[in-house]
Amino acid sequence: MQRLAVLTDAGLVIPAGDAQSSGGRPASRFAFNEAAGVVVVGDLGQTGCHLAVCDLRARPLAEHTAPLLIAQGPDVILGWVKERFAELLAQSGHDWADVLGICIGLPGPVDFETGRPINPPAMPGWDAADVPSMFAEVTSCPVLVDNDARIMAVGEHRVARRGDRHMIFVKIGSGIGAGVIIDGEVLRGERGAAGDIGHFVVEPDSGEVCRCGNIGCLDAVAGGWAIARRMGDAAPTPPDVVRLALEGDLEATGHVRRSGRLVGAALANAVNLLNPTSVVIGGKLAEADEQVFAAVREVVYSNSTPIASRYLDISMTELGHMAGIVGAAHMTIDHVLDPERVASLLG
Ligand SMILES: [Zn+2]
Known part of the structure; x- marks a missing residue:
């Protein structure tokens, strides 16, 4: 019951169904609260991008697609992405404080442990760029970085196959x-x-x-x-x-x-x-x-x-252009709700 209290305090679970607590008696049924926070994801290709704010079931709440040139380098591109993320958060009624995790897909090899691209042939200026640190001024949540085709594979696999x-x-x-x-x-x-x-x-x-x-x-x-x-x-x-x-x-x-x-x-x-x-x-x-x-x-x-x-x-x-952001959202949610992370929350 103590553990449940921590989870409800964190907003991750809420009383559910007919068992709403009343008169001081604890509720007996609980459900996962998909509105406990949001994840923010970006599928960046060489010439275009798809950005979204998603709920904790990987459903997009606000989206934006636009052309871009990845060759403009990490400072220009990620600075622009960060501004669009802030707009999408506002559109969906959220702000950076609600963000539990971020995932960015990039069109090249990425060292998943450090979030840095490694000698990406199609991304001049991005080699070893510290992508997660670019978001440090707006949030302290985890920032995952992975290859674009890989996040699409995860989306397709999780939803359709x-x-x-x-x-x-x-x-x-x-x-x-x-x-x-x-x-x-x-x-x-x-x-x-x-x-x-x-x-x-x-x-x-x-x-x-x-x-x-x-x-x-x-x-x-x-x-x-x-x-x-x-x-x-x-x-x-x-x-x-x-x-x-x-x-x-x-x-x-x-x-x-x-x-x-x-x-x-x-x-x-x-x-x-x-x-x-x-x-x-x-x-x-x-x-x-x-x-x-x-x-x-x-x-x-x-x-x-x-x-x-x-x-x-x-x-x-089956997911078409949605595969990337849906996959990135699933990857982020898996990461932030990983049993070990939740256990650390439970002390
Ligand atoms: Zn080649």
């Missing part, structure tokens, strides 16, 4: 990345670089130099920025490529479908290595033309081993 033991989520956007779930847990690897499918070398003879310095990486021949580089003035940026593909432009659709085949070739290797239950495809480039998904699917099934592909489910994302 909870029963899948092993899952690979591939984001095909300005760049290409993957989040891997093994035995229901997100795979980060030794330094946070697990799932970096964008740097699988798929066309070593192409002469296409990748931002990582290698030649013929998947990212360098099939990512949105690589297509923009090839299309020149017709589509100078990845969002231009997406817009033209949505309009059915022949050159753009040709390029994005070729990207689908190349992603399929890289994924077939990952499928052979990991034997996942499912592969889920998301990202703006994949959503711009349904033939991209068809191409990925066809190549994965034809290039992977019969035993790995026989029971493999390949699907488009």
